[in-house]
Amino acid sequence: MSGSSYTARNLSSVSYKDALVGVVSLLLGLLVAVLGFVALMMWLDARNLRDHAAHAAASAPASSMGGMDMSSTNLGSLTSYAGAAPANADSLAAAHKAYPATLPAAPAGPVVDVHLVLTDLNIQIAPGIKYAAWAWAGGAPGPIIHVRQGQLVKITLTNNGAIPHSVDFHAARIAPDKAFGDVFPGKSVSYTFRANDPGVFMYHCGTKPVLMHIANGMYGAIVVEPKPGVLPRADENYVLVASEWYLDSDGLQKPAQFNMAKAHARQPDWMTFNGYAGQYVKHPLTASPGDLVRFWVVDAGPSLDTDFHIVGTILNTAYVFGDMKPADALHDVQTVTVPAGGGGVFDVKIDQPGLYPFVSHAFAAVDQGQVGLLNVGNVKGTMSH
Ligand SMILES: [Cu+2]
Numbered sequence: 001m002s003g004s005s006y007t008a009r010n011l012s013s014v015s016y017k018d019a020l021v022g023v024v025s026l027l028l029g030l031l032v033a034v035l036g037f038v039a040l041m042m043w044l045d046a047r048n049l050r051d052h053a054a055h056a057a058a059s060a061p062a063s064s065m066g067g068m069d070m071s072s073t074n075l076g077s078l079t080s081y082a083g084a085a086p087a088n089a090d091s092l093a094a095a096h097k098a099y100p101a102t103l104p105a106a107p108a109g110p111v112v113d114v115h116l117v118l119t120d121l122n123i124q125i126a127p128g129i130k131y132a133a134w135a136w137a138g139g140a141p142g143p144i145i146h147v148r149q150g151q152l153v154k155i156t157l158t159n160n161g162a163i164p165h166s167v168d169f170h171a172a173r174i175a176p177d178k179a180f181g182d183v184f185p186g187k188s189v190s191y192t193f194r195a196n197d198p199g200v201f202m203y204h205c206g207t208k209p210v211l212m213h214i215a216n217g218m219y220g221a222i223v224v225e226p227k228p229g230v231l232p233r234a235d236e237n238y239v240l241v242a243s244e245w246y247l248d249s250d251g252l253q254k255p256a257q258f259n260m261a262k263a264h265a266r267q268p269d270w271m272t273f274n275g276y277a278g279q280y281v282k283h284p285l286t287a288s289p290g291d292l293v294r295f296w297v298v299d300a301g302p303s304l305d306t307d308f309h310i311v312g313t314i315l316n317t318a319y320v321f322g323d324m325k326p327a328d329a330l331h332d333v334q335t336v337t338v339p340a341g342g343g344g345v346f347d348v349k350i351d352q353p354g355l356y357p358f359v360s361h362a363f364a365a366v367d368q369g370q371v372g373l374l375n376v377g378n379v380k381g382t383m384s385h
Pocket of ligand 1: 164165166205213218
């Protein structure tokens with residue numbers, strides 16, 4: 001018994017020491033944790049500074065390219081060139097060949113080959129307004145790509161521009177560091193992805209500074225058609241790519257170039273559907289009364305949302321954000337936001353013949369060119385809204 005009681009006392013004394021050691025260890029542990037936390041914060045801070053420095057360095061060479069204004073200071077003196085127009089703007093608008101908004105047919109077969117070519121070229125973004133773009137062989141936006149859900153999409157990008165570019169497909173689930181890497185001038189790259197997610201998606205150059213590459217025209221839309229029978233058949237399918245333009249001059253005499261200060265301030269000079277201000281006012285999209293008209297809308301940004309609205313009617317079905325599951329769709333809504341870098345699909349049926357403006361109802365966008373007309377029933381005349 002006594003042995004057992006001795007053992008008990010001894011045990012109790014051992015426990016006391018253990019407790020002391022435990023408390024000291026806990027305090028030491030806490031101290032190490034605090035010191036570790038402080039060190040981590042200092043490291044993150046240093047890394048942040050490094051990233052900023054790297055970003056500034058990445059942007060710096062662009063400031064010497066073609067006299068681009070990369071300054072992001074002096075925001076008080078930004079000059080707007082919105083609405084600049086030559087005397088013959090009206091006849092130029094009439095002569096302009098509108099970007100074909102009609103959705104092209106999707107190729108048959110299990111694999112779709114898409115060859116994209118990037119290049120530097122002078123384009124017009126409004127009647128008589130010239131712009132030195134970094135864009136696609138056909139201008140901006142790039143070609144409308146149409147595939148069916150489940151098809152394998154093989155992208156080949158050829159860079160005929162003067163500096164590195166790349167192409168980022170929002171429709172892909174793919175490691176971006178491998179697929180979306182920079183392609184040097186004169187080089188090509190290929191990658192594939194399975195178009196498993198239906199909707200309408202943006203594609204764009206993802207080379208830094210991305211803001212500049214997108215704003216210069218390097219964007220487009222891909223429609224991934226849902227499986228047959230999911231959507232009601234549309235009589236007309238139109239694709240609209242909304243975007244903003246930030247100019248360093250009015251573009252009347254010589255091509256304007258990108259202005260980074262305006263882009264950072266989100267103060268565009270022009271806003272367009274399919275790259276040219278008001279082109280579907282002079283060259284309206286068409287439908288017959290009672291048609292189901294489907295708009296596949298992408299907002300390429302680079303920075304402003306599009307508040308899609310059709311004057312004189314209500315959107316019968318809105319596949320918001322391009323979520324194509326019919327159970328998720330909204331019905332009978334007036335205006336739906338398409339976010340920068342996102343999409344939306346809108347079905348509308350119009351019975352009364354007439355001219356129906358489609359706009360971004362953030363109305364400064366309309367004044368800057370983001371407006372077109374849907375002519376229902378081949379009526380005469382025009383309308384600006
Ligand atoms: Cu680029």
